[in-house]
Amino acid sequence: MAGRTDTKHEILNVAEQLWLHKGYNGFSYQHIAKAIGIKSAAVHYHYPAKQDLGVALVERMRRRFARWTERTEALDGFWPKFDAYIAIHQLYLDDGEGGRVCPSGILDAEFHTISEDMRHAARELTREMHRWLTDLFRAGRDAGEVSFRGDPDGIAAVAGATVQGALQIARAVGRGSFHLTIDHLKLQLRQRECADA
């Protein structure tokens, strides 16, 4: 139909909701089609195979994260940036009906059931997020804004894993668990005074 100009874009948006909510193996082209009001075969026109759609979803996440890092450069200092990182995850948490999960989390959980193309994109996204966190912790330590033992690479791995894990666990036991976890993660990272040994 001529009236429908950006079905492709619409598909991606609906698919993303379903994906982060139900997982890659938890939704079908029919679910997407019904939500938009077309036939499932029409989805195949825009994304011939489901893995094409899957790759598109992950690549869009990567572009989104890349743009986010650019915008975030404007923020000054470790804590505003770290809080911004938490905030994007909190957006997933606050989404209706028990929350979505972060793309990285769902990709890792279903890693063995997705195509090599999707795995590649997932690996890159994970690495990009890790690199960003590593740079953040390095700069934060140099500026004396954050305190941790070991190297920035290691603490970035801890922080990244904690946020991802916390978001998932919150699904089972409620979002209060996410806030408890994040609050205590930040507590460990605050500049320590000598007294707390």
Next chain:
Amino acid sequence: MAGRTDTKHEILNVAEQLWLHKGYNGFSYQHIAKAIGIKSAAVHYHYPAKQDLGVALVERMRRRFARWTERTEALDGFWPKFDAYIAIHQLYLDDGEGGRVCPSGILDAEFHTISEDMRHAARELTREMHRWLTDLFRAGRDAGEVSFRGDPDGIAAVAGATVQGALQIARAVGRGSFHLTIDHLKLQLRQRECADA
């Protein structure tokens, strides 16, 4: 057939491998049947619906964890017990073909696609693990073996989320990532001397 005495048990074992590897929506009764050498309908005799099998899997995990906590009481002190907790997750990591993921992780990721019975069991398992960690951190602090800010409940949430997240991330970027994360988590928890402020 009379020769097959514990098909039910065998089903559970095969299903567990598939489950932790591919996710709940990533395997079917046919996969189980083919691995054992029976027809898929035979699996339905032992577990009428797939959600019955799912609940059985999670409940077995809960019993296994409960028995594990009893055995672990014999270990003396915070660090041996904490290392034992890490070790059960490392078992998942070291499993062939890119590793499995911990039950809690896969349950949370697919939380919205499983039955209410499974969700209930998943919630309980998550809480039981959290309680165990909380008790461990409380005792560890009282004994002066571990150092952290805030309450045991909070640091237990951080540790639990970190381990779960690290195991999943390792799937995408390799198991070295898991060890890096755990090493640095432990590093933050070691008794701090005054000097590192």
Next chain:
DNA sequence: GTCTATAGGGAGATAGAC
């Protein structure tokens, strides 16, 4: 009690209508 044959529906995907 244990398992097989088979149904019924939904999945991903193709070929062709407009």
Next chain:
DNA sequence: GTCTATCTCCCTATAGAC
């Protein structure tokens, strides 16, 4: 270029054979 009618296969599940 865009979407629909349709195919095939595999999924879960039931009814009935042994």
